[in-house]
Amino acid sequence: MTKVNYIKIAKKAASTQINELKKINKIFNKTFIQAMNTISNCKGKVIFTGQGKSGKCAAKISSTMSSVGIPSFYVHPSETSHGDSGSIQKKDILVVISYSGNTPELNNVLKYANRFGIKIIGCSSNKSSMLLKASDVKILLPKVKEEDP
Numbered sequence: 001m002t003k004v005n006y007i008k009i010a011k012k013a014a015s016t017q018i019n020e021l022k023k024i025n026k027i028f029n030k031t032f033i034q035a036m037n038t039i040s041n042c043k044g045k046v047i048f049t050g051q052g053k054s055g056k057c058a059a060k061i062s063s064t065m066s067s068v069g070i071p072s073f074y075v076h077p078s079e080t081s082h083g084d085s086g087s088i089q090k091k092d093i094l095v096v097i098s099y100s101g102n103t104p105e106l107n108n109v110l111k112y113a114n115r116f117g118i119k120i121i122g123c124s125s126n127k128s129s130m131l132l133k134a135s136d137v138k139i140l141l142p143k144v145k146e147e148d149p
Helices: 006-025 030-040 053-067 104-115 130-134
Strands: 046-049 072-074 093-097 119-124 137-140
Touching: 030 093, 030 119, 030 137, 046 053, 053 072, 053 093, 093 104, 104 119, 104 130, 119 130
Parallel strands: 046 072, 046 093, 093 119, 119 137
Antiparallel strands: none
């Protein structure tokens, strides 16, 4: 039986997280302030959406906002074309999280928001993505480091 060096594994994981947090630290700029001001001045709800892992992050952020008294909920992007888009109103803000920014499931919710003048805060690592093109506030996320095999 091979002995596993758990300390080495934990230190490597911590080092990776520290390096990724340093990248995140760089997004706290004028665009971040614009996003915070947009959320602070929201007269409705802060609605989050995203597909896959990004959707899980969006749902967690929405839950945290609700916990601190900011009216918020998560809507699944695939469900917006089946009636859930009616829960998004003009006074709301839509925060869309997508690593690629080109996830097909986001098309309908982005078109709906743009058609009705709903402000969009887009978060993507792809500066030329359809998400950031459709967004009023564009937050460019850092690329994720590829892990060694």
